[in-house]
Amino acid sequence: MPISIISDNNLGRHRPAVYCDYCGNEIHKSVSGNCEWKVEFEGGQIIDSQPIFTHKYCCSSFEAKNSGKYYWKFMELTQFLDDLNM
Ligand SMILES: [Zn+2]
DSSP: OOEEEEEETTTTEEEEEEBOTTTOOBOOSGGGEEEEEEEOTTTOOEEEEEEEEEEGGGHHHHHHHTOBSBEEEEEEHHHHHHHTTO
């Protein structure tokens, strides 16, 4: 589950958490994560609208492991969150 609500004992409250679809670990800072989505080679149409979240350092490995007759576009997780406010 890439996005969850978790109990954070350090904060003493519940908070959202985003997990990397490659390594499975939490992306603790939005500046260290990407949102990716699959598009067609020709035309760049979206193939799958389900967003994928990765650490920036896991991005290339995720794409190499999940390559095919498409490519991955990405935006920084900070941009993903900003765009929710459009
Ligand atoms: Zn990762």
